[in-house]
Amino acid sequence: MTHIIKFCPNNFKRQLQDTKIAVKQLPDVQVMENKCLNYCGQCIVEPFAIVNGKGVFCKTADELYPAIQQRLSIPLASAAPVSDQRKMKALY
Numbered sequence: 001m002t003h004i005i006k007f008c009p010n011n012f013k014r015q016l017q018d019t020k021i022a023v024k025q026l027p028d029v030q031v032m033e034n035k036c037l038n039y040c041g042q043c044i045v046e047p048f049a050i051v052n053g054k055g056v057f058c059k060t061a062d063e064l065y066p067a068i069q070q071r072l073s074i075p076l077a078s079a080a081p082v083s084d085q086r087k088m089k090a091l092y
Helices: 017-024 061-073 082-091
Strands: 003-007 029-033 048-051 054-057
Touching: 017 029, 017 061, 048 061, 054 061
Parallel strands: 003 029
Antiparallel strands: 003 048, 048 054
């Protein structure tokens, strides 16, 4: 199965260069950069990627690659919807 990972090209552009390169090296991964991922304003707030249609949000660019790896190891059906992730983030 090929995993689709989408990045916003405006989201922490310099800080995420290494992350994007590393993600492209993962097996069964297709990396895409879309001008807008419909997370209005999110791209200036914190680093994020869309992994198989689900958002992965981190406080720092260094945290994003491990978070993507973790999401890829979780079966798609058990991944929390984006809205649930935002609710969980608000609790912490």
